[in-house]
Amino acid sequence: MGSHIVTGNTFKNCGIGIRLIDDTATIYNNYFYNNINLQIEDAAFCTLNTTKTAGENIIDGPNIAGNYWATPSGDGFSQTHMDTNGDGIAEEAYQIAEGSIDYLPLVTPRTEPEPVLPTANFKTNTTSGNAPLSVLFTDLSKDTTGWNWNFGDGATSTKKNPIHTYSAIGSYTVNLTVSNLNGTDSETADITVLEKEEEENESENEGNESDNNILPTANFTVNKTSGHYPLTVLFTDRSQNATGRSWDVNNDGIEDSNESSFVYTYSSRGTYEAKLTAINANSTDTETTTITVMRKSSG
Structure with a gap:
Protein backbone atom coordinates (compact mmCIF):
# COMPACT_ATOMS: atom_id res chain seq x y z
CA MET A 1 0.00 0.00 0.00
CA GLY A 2 1.37 3.38 -0.97
CA SER A 3 0.46 7.04 -0.76
CA HIS A 4 -0.07 9.04 -3.92
CA ILE A 5 -0.65 12.65 -4.92
CA VAL A 6 -2.94 13.16 -7.89
CA THR A 7 -3.20 16.74 -9.15
CA GLY A 8 -3.55 18.74 -12.36
CA ASN A 9 -5.30 16.00 -14.34
CA THR A 10 -8.42 15.80 -16.48
CA PHE A 11 -10.53 12.65 -16.16
CA LYS A 12 -13.19 12.89 -18.83
CA ASN A 13 -15.52 10.28 -20.34
CA CYS A 14 -13.62 7.52 -18.57
CA GLY A 15 -16.53 5.60 -17.11
CA ILE A 16 -14.80 5.76 -13.72
CA GLY A 17 -12.49 8.71 -13.14
CA ILE A 18 -10.32 7.24 -10.35
CA ARG A 19 -10.67 3.83 -8.69
CA LEU A 20 -8.84 3.58 -5.39
CA ILE A 21 -8.28 0.09 -3.92
CA ASP A 22 -6.56 -0.53 -0.58
CA ASP A 23 -4.48 2.60 -0.97
CA THR A 24 -4.25 6.20 0.16
CA ALA A 25 -4.07 9.30 -1.96
CA THR A 26 -4.28 13.06 -1.86
CA ILE A 27 -6.40 14.14 -4.81
CA TYR A 28 -6.82 17.84 -5.56
CA ASN A 29 -7.04 20.33 -8.42
CA ASN A 30 -8.35 17.78 -10.93
CA TYR A 31 -11.17 17.99 -13.45
CA PHE A 32 -13.67 15.11 -13.30
CA TYR A 33 -16.34 14.60 -15.98
CA ASN A 34 -17.64 11.04 -15.75
CA ASN A 35 -20.71 9.10 -14.72
CA ILE A 36 -18.66 7.83 -11.77
CA ASN A 37 -15.87 10.20 -10.85
CA LEU A 38 -14.37 8.43 -7.83
CA GLN A 39 -14.71 4.85 -6.61
CA ILE A 40 -13.18 3.86 -3.26
CA GLU A 41 -12.88 0.18 -2.27
CA ASP A 42 -11.62 -1.90 0.65
CA ALA A 43 -9.40 0.03 3.06
CA ALA A 44 -8.62 2.86 0.70
CA PHE A 45 -8.57 6.40 2.02
CA CYS A 46 -8.19 9.69 0.20
CA THR A 47 -7.92 13.37 0.93
CA LEU A 48 -9.80 15.36 -1.68
CA ASN A 49 -8.45 18.87 -1.23
CA THR A 50 -5.38 20.79 -0.24
CA THR A 51 -5.16 24.01 1.73
CA LYS A 52 -6.75 26.85 -0.18
CA THR A 53 -3.91 28.61 -2.00
CA ALA A 54 -4.07 31.61 -4.30
CA GLY A 55 -3.26 30.65 -7.87
CA GLU A 56 -4.91 29.59 -11.11
CA ASN A 57 -6.62 26.24 -10.75
CA ILE A 58 -7.54 23.66 -13.37
CA ILE A 59 -10.72 25.52 -14.42
CA ASP A 60 -8.98 28.92 -14.46
CA GLY A 61 -10.35 29.93 -11.09
CA PRO A 62 -8.40 32.12 -8.63
CA ASN A 63 -7.60 29.46 -5.99
CA ILE A 64 -6.10 25.96 -5.85
CA ALA A 65 -8.11 23.88 -3.37
CA GLY A 66 -10.30 20.86 -4.18
CA ASN A 67 -11.49 19.27 -7.43
CA TYR A 68 -14.06 20.07 -10.09
CA TRP A 69 -16.84 17.45 -10.04
CA ALA A 70 -18.99 17.22 -13.17
CA THR A 71 -21.07 14.60 -14.98
CA PRO A 72 -22.21 14.31 -18.61
CA SER A 73 -25.82 14.62 -17.43
CA GLY A 74 -25.08 18.03 -15.92
CA ASP A 75 -25.95 17.17 -12.32
CA GLY A 76 -22.42 17.04 -10.93
CA PHE A 77 -21.73 18.79 -7.64
CA SER A 78 -19.64 21.55 -9.21
CA GLN A 79 -22.28 22.08 -11.90
CA THR A 80 -25.15 22.54 -9.46
CA HIS A 81 -23.62 24.51 -6.60
CA MET A 82 -22.94 28.19 -6.31
CA ASP A 83 -19.94 30.37 -5.67
CA THR A 84 -21.38 33.43 -3.93
CA ASN A 85 -18.20 35.27 -2.99
CA GLY A 86 -16.15 34.93 -6.19
CA ASP A 87 -13.35 32.71 -4.85
CA GLY A 88 -14.17 29.85 -7.24
CA ILE A 89 -15.04 27.45 -4.41
CA ALA A 90 -18.50 26.11 -3.56
CA GLU A 91 -20.06 27.24 -0.31
CA GLU A 92 -20.70 23.61 0.74
CA ALA A 93 -18.44 20.59 1.13
CA TYR A 94 -18.97 17.57 -1.14
CA GLN A 95 -19.18 14.16 0.53
CA ILE A 96 -18.55 11.48 -2.09
CA ALA A 97 -18.41 8.53 0.30
CA GLU A 98 -18.18 7.98 4.02
CA GLY A 99 -14.98 9.63 5.15
CA SER A 100 -14.23 10.99 1.68
CA ILE A 101 -15.12 14.66 1.60
CA ASP A 102 -13.95 17.45 -0.69
CA TYR A 103 -14.17 20.39 1.68
CA LEU A 104 -13.22 22.90 -1.02
CA PRO A 105 -14.85 21.71 -4.26
CA LEU A 106 -14.22 23.92 -7.26
CA VAL A 107 -16.99 25.65 -9.19
CA THR A 108 -16.90 27.90 -12.22
CA PRO A 109 -15.81 31.35 -11.02
CA ARG A 110 -18.60 33.83 -10.71
CA THR A 111 -18.39 36.55 -13.33
CA GLU A 112 -19.96 39.92 -12.76
CA PRO A 113 -21.75 41.37 -15.78
CA GLU A 114 -20.29 44.55 -17.19
CA PRO A 115 -22.26 47.51 -15.80
CA VAL A 116 -24.47 49.21 -18.36
CA LEU A 117 -23.89 52.96 -18.28
CA PRO A 118 -26.41 55.51 -19.57
CA THR A 119 -25.75 57.43 -22.79
CA ALA A 120 -27.12 60.97 -22.93
CA ASN A 121 -28.62 62.33 -26.14
CA PHE A 122 -31.48 64.66 -27.07
CA LYS A 123 -32.89 66.84 -29.82
CA THR A 124 -34.76 70.14 -29.94
CA ASN A 125 -37.46 71.40 -32.27
CA THR A 126 -35.51 74.64 -32.71
CA THR A 127 -32.13 76.08 -31.72
CA SER A 128 -32.77 79.79 -32.28
CA GLY A 129 -35.57 82.33 -32.54
CA ASN A 130 -36.96 85.55 -31.20
CA ALA A 131 -37.91 86.04 -27.56
CA PRO A 132 -40.02 84.62 -26.05
CA LEU A 133 -38.75 81.32 -27.50
CA SER A 134 -40.45 78.03 -26.58
CA VAL A 135 -38.34 74.92 -27.11
CA LEU A 136 -39.38 71.26 -26.97
CA PHE A 137 -36.58 69.00 -25.71
CA THR A 138 -36.94 65.34 -26.76
CA ASP A 139 -34.83 62.78 -24.94
CA LEU A 140 -32.98 60.23 -27.11
CA SER A 141 -30.84 58.75 -24.33
CA LYS A 142 -30.22 55.03 -23.83
CA ASP A 143 -30.25 52.88 -20.69
CA THR A 144 -31.58 55.74 -18.60
CA THR A 145 -33.81 55.88 -15.53
CA GLY A 146 -33.46 59.56 -14.56
CA TRP A 147 -33.21 62.94 -16.29
CA ASN A 148 -31.89 66.27 -15.01
CA TRP A 149 -32.18 69.24 -17.38
CA ASN A 150 -30.45 72.57 -16.85
CA PHE A 151 -31.69 75.09 -19.42
CA GLY A 152 -28.89 77.58 -18.85
CA ASP A 153 -31.12 80.37 -17.55
CA GLY A 154 -31.52 79.11 -14.00
CA ALA A 155 -34.46 76.83 -14.76
CA THR A 156 -34.32 73.04 -14.41
CA SER A 157 -36.55 70.02 -15.01
CA THR A 158 -36.59 66.29 -14.29
CA LYS A 159 -39.14 65.43 -16.98
CA LYS A 160 -38.12 63.17 -19.82
CA ASN A 161 -39.32 65.53 -22.58
CA PRO A 162 -39.80 69.03 -21.14
CA ILE A 163 -40.89 72.25 -22.82
CA HIS A 164 -39.10 75.42 -21.77
CA THR A 165 -39.70 79.05 -22.74
CA TYR A 166 -36.81 81.54 -22.84
CA SER A 167 -38.01 85.08 -22.17
CA ALA A 168 -34.71 86.98 -22.37
CA ILE A 169 -32.38 87.37 -25.33
CA GLY A 170 -29.01 85.65 -25.12
CA SER A 171 -27.11 82.43 -25.77
CA TYR A 172 -27.85 79.50 -23.48
CA THR A 173 -26.12 76.15 -23.05
CA VAL A 174 -28.59 73.39 -22.21
CA ASN A 175 -27.23 70.45 -20.25
CA LEU A 176 -28.95 67.09 -19.91
CA THR A 177 -27.55 64.71 -17.31
CA VAL A 178 -29.01 61.20 -17.40
CA SER A 179 -28.49 58.50 -14.82
CA ASN A 180 -29.06 54.88 -13.88
CA LEU A 181 -27.82 52.68 -11.03
CA ASN A 182 -24.37 52.41 -12.63
CA GLY A 183 -23.53 56.04 -13.39
CA THR A 184 -24.31 59.26 -15.24
CA ASP A 185 -23.69 60.86 -18.62
CA SER A 186 -24.23 64.37 -19.97
CA GLU A 187 -24.96 66.06 -23.29
CA THR A 188 -25.23 69.76 -24.17
CA ALA A 189 -26.73 71.95 -26.87
CA ASP A 190 -26.81 75.70 -27.52
CA ILE A 191 -29.97 77.79 -27.77
CA THR A 192 -29.85 81.36 -29.14
CA VAL A 193 -32.66 83.77 -28.26
CA LEU A 194 -32.83 86.89 -30.44
CA GLU A 195 -34.43 90.28 -30.01
CA LYS A 196 -37.56 90.93 -32.04
CA GLU A 197 -36.69 92.90 -35.15
CA GLU A 198 -38.11 96.41 -35.48
CA GLU A 199 -40.55 96.85 -38.30
CA GLU A 200 -38.86 99.21 -40.77
CA ASN A 201 -41.99 99.91 -42.65
CA GLU A 202 -45.10 99.62 -40.55
CA SER A 203 -47.34 100.44 -43.47
CA GLU A 204 -46.15 97.38 -45.37
CA ASN A 205 -47.17 95.22 -42.45
CA GLU A 206 -50.38 97.00 -41.57
CA GLY A 207 -53.17 94.50 -41.37
CA ASN A 208 -50.73 91.59 -41.53
CA GLU A 209 -49.66 89.65 -38.46
CA SER A 210 -45.90 89.31 -38.04
Missing part, protein backbone atom coordinates in the same frame (compact mmCIF):
# COMPACT_ATOMS: atom_id res chain seq x y z
CA ASP A 211 -44.51 85.78 -37.91
CA ASN A 212 -43.12 86.70 -34.50
CA ASN A 213 -46.63 87.15 -33.16
CA ILE A 214 -48.18 83.97 -34.54
CA LEU A 215 -49.12 81.68 -31.68
CA PRO A 216 -49.93 77.98 -31.93
CA THR A 217 -53.49 76.78 -31.44
CA ALA A 218 -53.74 73.25 -30.07
CA ASN A 219 -56.45 70.98 -31.41
CA PHE A 220 -56.82 67.26 -31.99
CA THR A 221 -59.33 64.53 -32.71
CA VAL A 222 -59.82 61.01 -31.35
CA ASN A 223 -61.66 58.13 -32.95
CA LYS A 224 -63.31 57.19 -29.64
CA THR A 225 -63.66 58.68 -26.16
CA SER A 226 -64.89 55.66 -24.21
CA GLY A 227 -64.99 51.88 -24.25
CA HIS A 228 -63.96 48.71 -22.44
CA TYR A 229 -60.30 47.93 -21.80
CA PRO A 230 -58.08 47.21 -23.58
CA LEU A 231 -59.19 50.40 -25.37
CA THR A 232 -57.19 51.48 -28.43
CA VAL A 233 -57.53 55.15 -29.39
CA LEU A 234 -56.23 56.98 -32.47
CA PHE A 235 -55.03 60.52 -31.71
CA THR A 236 -54.67 62.97 -34.61
CA ASP A 237 -53.14 66.44 -34.30
CA ARG A 238 -55.22 69.25 -35.89
CA SER A 239 -53.27 72.16 -34.40
CA GLN A 240 -52.53 75.34 -36.30
CA ASN A 241 -49.28 77.33 -36.48
CA ALA A 242 -47.39 74.60 -34.60
CA THR A 243 -43.90 73.35 -35.38
CA GLY A 244 -43.87 70.64 -32.74
CA ARG A 245 -46.09 68.79 -30.34
CA SER A 246 -46.07 66.68 -27.18
CA TRP A 247 -48.76 64.17 -26.20
CA ASP A 248 -49.48 63.01 -22.65
CA VAL A 249 -52.59 60.86 -22.86
CA ASN A 250 -52.51 58.87 -19.60
CA ASN A 251 -52.08 61.47 -16.80
CA ASP A 252 -48.54 60.43 -15.83
CA GLY A 253 -46.77 63.64 -16.89
CA ILE A 254 -44.52 61.74 -19.31
CA GLU A 255 -44.61 62.29 -23.06
CA ASP A 256 -46.26 59.40 -24.87
CA SER A 257 -45.51 60.62 -28.40
CA ASN A 258 -44.48 63.63 -30.46
CA GLU A 259 -45.89 62.31 -33.72
CA SER A 260 -48.72 64.06 -35.56
CA SER A 261 -50.83 60.91 -35.33
CA PHE A 262 -50.41 57.86 -33.11
CA VAL A 263 -52.29 55.00 -31.47
CA TYR A 264 -52.39 54.40 -27.71
CA THR A 265 -53.91 51.42 -25.87
CA TYR A 266 -55.38 51.85 -22.37
CA SER A 267 -55.07 48.59 -20.42
CA SER A 268 -56.70 49.67 -17.13
CA ARG A 269 -60.07 51.17 -16.37
CA GLY A 270 -60.28 54.79 -15.31
CA THR A 271 -60.85 58.33 -16.51
CA TYR A 272 -57.87 59.82 -18.33
CA GLU A 273 -57.18 63.40 -19.38
CA ALA A 274 -55.49 63.24 -22.77
CA LYS A 275 -53.43 66.39 -23.38
CA LEU A 276 -51.77 67.78 -26.49
CA THR A 277 -49.24 70.61 -26.20
CA ALA A 278 -48.72 72.47 -29.48
CA ILE A 279 -45.45 74.35 -29.86
CA ASN A 280 -43.83 76.96 -32.04
CA ALA A 281 -40.98 79.40 -31.51
CA ASN A 282 -43.31 81.98 -29.96
CA SER A 283 -45.31 80.01 -27.41
CA THR A 284 -47.19 76.86 -26.51
CA ASP A 285 -50.86 75.95 -26.30
CA THR A 286 -52.66 72.95 -24.82
CA GLU A 287 -55.88 71.12 -25.54
CA THR A 288 -57.39 68.26 -23.54
CA THR A 289 -60.14 65.70 -23.83
CA THR A 290 -61.41 62.99 -21.51
CA ILE A 291 -61.05 59.28 -22.26
CA THR A 292 -63.20 56.92 -20.18
CA VAL A 293 -62.05 53.31 -19.95
CA MET A 294 -64.50 50.81 -18.46
CA ARG A 295 -64.11 47.32 -17.05
CA LYS A 296 -64.10 44.60 -19.67
CA SER A 297 -67.62 43.31 -20.17
CA SER A 298 -68.20 39.79 -18.86
CA GLY A 299 -70.24 38.85 -21.93
Whole structure:
Protein backbone atom coordinates (compact mmCIF):
# COMPACT_ATOMS: atom_id res chain seq x y z
CA MET A 1 0.00 0.00 0.00
CA GLY A 2 1.37 3.38 -0.97
CA SER A 3 0.46 7.04 -0.76
CA HIS A 4 -0.07 9.04 -3.92
CA ILE A 5 -0.65 12.65 -4.92
CA VAL A 6 -2.94 13.16 -7.89
CA THR A 7 -3.20 16.74 -9.15
CA GLY A 8 -3.55 18.74 -12.36
CA ASN A 9 -5.30 16.00 -14.34
CA THR A 10 -8.42 15.80 -16.48
CA PHE A 11 -10.53 12.65 -16.16
CA LYS A 12 -13.19 12.89 -18.83
CA ASN A 13 -15.52 10.28 -20.34
CA CYS A 14 -13.62 7.52 -18.57
CA GLY A 15 -16.53 5.60 -17.11
CA ILE A 16 -14.80 5.76 -13.72
CA GLY A 17 -12.49 8.71 -13.14
CA ILE A 18 -10.32 7.24 -10.35
CA ARG A 19 -10.67 3.83 -8.69
CA LEU A 20 -8.84 3.58 -5.39
CA ILE A 21 -8.28 0.09 -3.92
CA ASP A 22 -6.56 -0.53 -0.58
CA ASP A 23 -4.48 2.60 -0.97
CA THR A 24 -4.25 6.20 0.16
CA ALA A 25 -4.07 9.30 -1.96
CA THR A 26 -4.28 13.06 -1.86
CA ILE A 27 -6.40 14.14 -4.81
CA TYR A 28 -6.82 17.84 -5.56
CA ASN A 29 -7.04 20.33 -8.42
CA ASN A 30 -8.35 17.78 -10.93
CA TYR A 31 -11.17 17.99 -13.45
CA PHE A 32 -13.67 15.11 -13.30
CA TYR A 33 -16.34 14.60 -15.98
CA ASN A 34 -17.64 11.04 -15.75
CA ASN A 35 -20.71 9.10 -14.72
CA ILE A 36 -18.66 7.83 -11.77
CA ASN A 37 -15.87 10.20 -10.85
CA LEU A 38 -14.37 8.43 -7.83
CA GLN A 39 -14.71 4.85 -6.61
CA ILE A 40 -13.18 3.86 -3.26
CA GLU A 41 -12.88 0.18 -2.27
CA ASP A 42 -11.62 -1.90 0.65
CA ALA A 43 -9.40 0.03 3.06
CA ALA A 44 -8.62 2.86 0.70
CA PHE A 45 -8.57 6.40 2.02
CA CYS A 46 -8.19 9.69 0.20
CA THR A 47 -7.92 13.37 0.93
CA LEU A 48 -9.80 15.36 -1.68
CA ASN A 49 -8.45 18.87 -1.23
CA THR A 50 -5.38 20.79 -0.24
CA THR A 51 -5.16 24.01 1.73
CA LYS A 52 -6.75 26.85 -0.18
CA THR A 53 -3.91 28.61 -2.00
CA ALA A 54 -4.07 31.61 -4.30
CA GLY A 55 -3.26 30.65 -7.87
CA GLU A 56 -4.91 29.59 -11.11
CA ASN A 57 -6.62 26.24 -10.75
CA ILE A 58 -7.54 23.66 -13.37
CA ILE A 59 -10.72 25.52 -14.42
CA ASP A 60 -8.98 28.92 -14.46
CA GLY A 61 -10.35 29.93 -11.09
CA PRO A 62 -8.40 32.12 -8.63
CA ASN A 63 -7.60 29.46 -5.99
CA ILE A 64 -6.10 25.96 -5.85
CA ALA A 65 -8.11 23.88 -3.37
CA GLY A 66 -10.30 20.86 -4.18
CA ASN A 67 -11.49 19.27 -7.43
CA TYR A 68 -14.06 20.07 -10.09
CA TRP A 69 -16.84 17.45 -10.04
CA ALA A 70 -18.99 17.22 -13.17
CA THR A 71 -21.07 14.60 -14.98
CA PRO A 72 -22.21 14.31 -18.61
CA SER A 73 -25.82 14.62 -17.43
CA GLY A 74 -25.08 18.03 -15.92
CA ASP A 75 -25.95 17.17 -12.32
CA GLY A 76 -22.42 17.04 -10.93
CA PHE A 77 -21.73 18.79 -7.64
CA SER A 78 -19.64 21.55 -9.21
CA GLN A 79 -22.28 22.08 -11.90
CA THR A 80 -25.15 22.54 -9.46
CA HIS A 81 -23.62 24.51 -6.60
CA MET A 82 -22.94 28.19 -6.31
CA ASP A 83 -19.94 30.37 -5.67
CA THR A 84 -21.38 33.43 -3.93
CA ASN A 85 -18.20 35.27 -2.99
CA GLY A 86 -16.15 34.93 -6.19
CA ASP A 87 -13.35 32.71 -4.85
CA GLY A 88 -14.17 29.85 -7.24
CA ILE A 89 -15.04 27.45 -4.41
CA ALA A 90 -18.50 26.11 -3.56
CA GLU A 91 -20.06 27.24 -0.31
CA GLU A 92 -20.70 23.61 0.74
CA ALA A 93 -18.44 20.59 1.13
CA TYR A 94 -18.97 17.57 -1.14
CA GLN A 95 -19.18 14.16 0.53
CA ILE A 96 -18.55 11.48 -2.09
CA ALA A 97 -18.41 8.53 0.30
CA GLU A 98 -18.18 7.98 4.02
CA GLY A 99 -14.98 9.63 5.15
CA SER A 100 -14.23 10.99 1.68
CA ILE A 101 -15.12 14.66 1.60
CA ASP A 102 -13.95 17.45 -0.69
CA TYR A 103 -14.17 20.39 1.68
CA LEU A 104 -13.22 22.90 -1.02
CA PRO A 105 -14.85 21.71 -4.26
CA LEU A 106 -14.22 23.92 -7.26
CA VAL A 107 -16.99 25.65 -9.19
CA THR A 108 -16.90 27.90 -12.22
CA PRO A 109 -15.81 31.35 -11.02
CA ARG A 110 -18.60 33.83 -10.71
CA THR A 111 -18.39 36.55 -13.33
CA GLU A 112 -19.96 39.92 -12.76
CA PRO A 113 -21.75 41.37 -15.78
CA GLU A 114 -20.29 44.55 -17.19
CA PRO A 115 -22.26 47.51 -15.80
CA VAL A 116 -24.47 49.21 -18.36
CA LEU A 117 -23.89 52.96 -18.28
CA PRO A 118 -26.41 55.51 -19.57
CA THR A 119 -25.75 57.43 -22.79
CA ALA A 120 -27.12 60.97 -22.93
CA ASN A 121 -28.62 62.33 -26.14
CA PHE A 122 -31.48 64.66 -27.07
CA LYS A 123 -32.89 66.84 -29.82
CA THR A 124 -34.76 70.14 -29.94
CA ASN A 125 -37.46 71.40 -32.27
CA THR A 126 -35.51 74.64 -32.71
CA THR A 127 -32.13 76.08 -31.72
CA SER A 128 -32.77 79.79 -32.28
CA GLY A 129 -35.57 82.33 -32.54
CA ASN A 130 -36.96 85.55 -31.20
CA ALA A 131 -37.91 86.04 -27.56
CA PRO A 132 -40.02 84.62 -26.05
CA LEU A 133 -38.75 81.32 -27.50
CA SER A 134 -40.45 78.03 -26.58
CA VAL A 135 -38.34 74.92 -27.11
CA LEU A 136 -39.38 71.26 -26.97
CA PHE A 137 -36.58 69.00 -25.71
CA THR A 138 -36.94 65.34 -26.76
CA ASP A 139 -34.83 62.78 -24.94
CA LEU A 140 -32.98 60.23 -27.11
CA SER A 141 -30.84 58.75 -24.33
CA LYS A 142 -30.22 55.03 -23.83
CA ASP A 143 -30.25 52.88 -20.69
CA THR A 144 -31.58 55.74 -18.60
CA THR A 145 -33.81 55.88 -15.53
CA GLY A 146 -33.46 59.56 -14.56
CA TRP A 147 -33.21 62.94 -16.29
CA ASN A 148 -31.89 66.27 -15.01
CA TRP A 149 -32.18 69.24 -17.38
CA ASN A 150 -30.45 72.57 -16.85
CA PHE A 151 -31.69 75.09 -19.42
CA GLY A 152 -28.89 77.58 -18.85
CA ASP A 153 -31.12 80.37 -17.55
CA GLY A 154 -31.52 79.11 -14.00
CA ALA A 155 -34.46 76.83 -14.76
CA THR A 156 -34.32 73.04 -14.41
CA SER A 157 -36.55 70.02 -15.01
CA THR A 158 -36.59 66.29 -14.29
CA LYS A 159 -39.14 65.43 -16.98
CA LYS A 160 -38.12 63.17 -19.82
CA ASN A 161 -39.32 65.53 -22.58
CA PRO A 162 -39.80 69.03 -21.14
CA ILE A 163 -40.89 72.25 -22.82
CA HIS A 164 -39.10 75.42 -21.77
CA THR A 165 -39.70 79.05 -22.74
CA TYR A 166 -36.81 81.54 -22.84
CA SER A 167 -38.01 85.08 -22.17
CA ALA A 168 -34.71 86.98 -22.37
CA ILE A 169 -32.38 87.37 -25.33
CA GLY A 170 -29.01 85.65 -25.12
CA SER A 171 -27.11 82.43 -25.77
CA TYR A 172 -27.85 79.50 -23.48
CA THR A 173 -26.12 76.15 -23.05
CA VAL A 174 -28.59 73.39 -22.21
CA ASN A 175 -27.23 70.45 -20.25
CA LEU A 176 -28.95 67.09 -19.91
CA THR A 177 -27.55 64.71 -17.31
CA VAL A 178 -29.01 61.20 -17.40
CA SER A 179 -28.49 58.50 -14.82
CA ASN A 180 -29.06 54.88 -13.88
CA LEU A 181 -27.82 52.68 -11.03
CA ASN A 182 -24.37 52.41 -12.63
CA GLY A 183 -23.53 56.04 -13.39
CA THR A 184 -24.31 59.26 -15.24
CA ASP A 185 -23.69 60.86 -18.62
CA SER A 186 -24.23 64.37 -19.97
CA GLU A 187 -24.96 66.06 -23.29
CA THR A 188 -25.23 69.76 -24.17
CA ALA A 189 -26.73 71.95 -26.87
CA ASP A 190 -26.81 75.70 -27.52
CA ILE A 191 -29.97 77.79 -27.77
CA THR A 192 -29.85 81.36 -29.14
CA VAL A 193 -32.66 83.77 -28.26
CA LEU A 194 -32.83 86.89 -30.44
CA GLU A 195 -34.43 90.28 -30.01
CA LYS A 196 -37.56 90.93 -32.04
CA GLU A 197 -36.69 92.90 -35.15
CA GLU A 198 -38.11 96.41 -35.48
CA GLU A 199 -40.55 96.85 -38.30
CA GLU A 200 -38.86 99.21 -40.77
CA ASN A 201 -41.99 99.91 -42.65
CA GLU A 202 -45.10 99.62 -40.55
CA SER A 203 -47.34 100.44 -43.47
CA GLU A 204 -46.15 97.38 -45.37
CA ASN A 205 -47.17 95.22 -42.45
CA GLU A 206 -50.38 97.00 -41.57
CA GLY A 207 -53.17 94.50 -41.37
CA ASN A 208 -50.73 91.59 -41.53
CA GLU A 209 -49.66 89.65 -38.46
CA SER A 210 -45.90 89.31 -38.04
CA ASP A 211 -44.51 85.78 -37.91
CA ASN A 212 -43.12 86.70 -34.50
CA ASN A 213 -46.63 87.15 -33.16
CA ILE A 214 -48.18 83.97 -34.54
CA LEU A 215 -49.12 81.68 -31.68
CA PRO A 216 -49.93 77.98 -31.93
CA THR A 217 -53.49 76.78 -31.44
CA ALA A 218 -53.74 73.25 -30.07
CA ASN A 219 -56.45 70.98 -31.41
CA PHE A 220 -56.82 67.26 -31.99
CA THR A 221 -59.33 64.53 -32.71
CA VAL A 222 -59.82 61.01 -31.35
CA ASN A 223 -61.66 58.13 -32.95
CA LYS A 224 -63.31 57.19 -29.64
CA THR A 225 -63.66 58.68 -26.16
CA SER A 226 -64.89 55.66 -24.21
CA GLY A 227 -64.99 51.88 -24.25
CA HIS A 228 -63.96 48.71 -22.44
CA TYR A 229 -60.30 47.93 -21.80
CA PRO A 230 -58.08 47.21 -23.58
CA LEU A 231 -59.19 50.40 -25.37
CA THR A 232 -57.19 51.48 -28.43
CA VAL A 233 -57.53 55.15 -29.39
CA LEU A 234 -56.23 56.98 -32.47
CA PHE A 235 -55.03 60.52 -31.71
CA THR A 236 -54.67 62.97 -34.61
CA ASP A 237 -53.14 66.44 -34.30
CA ARG A 238 -55.22 69.25 -35.89
CA SER A 239 -53.27 72.16 -34.40
CA GLN A 240 -52.53 75.34 -36.30
CA ASN A 241 -49.28 77.33 -36.48
CA ALA A 242 -47.39 74.60 -34.60
CA THR A 243 -43.90 73.35 -35.38
CA GLY A 244 -43.87 70.64 -32.74
CA ARG A 245 -46.09 68.79 -30.34
CA SER A 246 -46.07 66.68 -27.18
CA TRP A 247 -48.76 64.17 -26.20
CA ASP A 248 -49.48 63.01 -22.65
CA VAL A 249 -52.59 60.86 -22.86
CA ASN A 250 -52.51 58.87 -19.60
CA ASN A 251 -52.08 61.47 -16.80
CA ASP A 252 -48.54 60.43 -15.83
CA GLY A 253 -46.77 63.64 -16.89
CA ILE A 254 -44.52 61.74 -19.31
CA GLU A 255 -44.61 62.29 -23.06
CA ASP A 256 -46.26 59.40 -24.87
CA SER A 257 -45.51 60.62 -28.40
CA ASN A 258 -44.48 63.63 -30.46
CA GLU A 259 -45.89 62.31 -33.72
CA SER A 260 -48.72 64.06 -35.56
CA SER A 261 -50.83 60.91 -35.33
CA PHE A 262 -50.41 57.86 -33.11
CA VAL A 263 -52.29 55.00 -31.47
CA TYR A 264 -52.39 54.40 -27.71
CA THR A 265 -53.91 51.42 -25.87
CA TYR A 266 -55.38 51.85 -22.37
CA SER A 267 -55.07 48.59 -20.42
CA SER A 268 -56.70 49.67 -17.13
CA ARG A 269 -60.07 51.17 -16.37
CA GLY A 270 -60.28 54.79 -15.31
CA THR A 271 -60.85 58.33 -16.51
CA TYR A 272 -57.87 59.82 -18.33
CA GLU A 273 -57.18 63.40 -19.38
CA ALA A 274 -55.49 63.24 -22.77
CA LYS A 275 -53.43 66.39 -23.38
CA LEU A 276 -51.77 67.78 -26.49
CA THR A 277 -49.24 70.61 -26.20
CA ALA A 278 -48.72 72.47 -29.48
CA ILE A 279 -45.45 74.35 -29.86
CA ASN A 280 -43.83 76.96 -32.04
CA ALA A 281 -40.98 79.40 -31.51
CA ASN A 282 -43.31 81.98 -29.96
CA SER A 283 -45.31 80.01 -27.41
CA THR A 284 -47.19 76.86 -26.51
CA ASP A 285 -50.86 75.95 -26.30
CA THR A 286 -52.66 72.95 -24.82
CA GLU A 287 -55.88 71.12 -25.54
CA THR A 288 -57.39 68.26 -23.54
CA THR A 289 -60.14 65.70 -23.83
CA THR A 290 -61.41 62.99 -21.51
CA ILE A 291 -61.05 59.28 -22.26
CA THR A 292 -63.20 56.92 -20.18
CA VAL A 293 -62.05 53.31 -19.95
CA MET A 294 -64.50 50.81 -18.46
CA ARG A 295 -64.11 47.32 -17.05
CA LYS A 296 -64.10 44.60 -19.67
CA SER A 297 -67.62 43.31 -20.17
CA SER A 298 -68.20 39.79 -18.86
CA GLY A 299 -70.24 38.85 -21.93
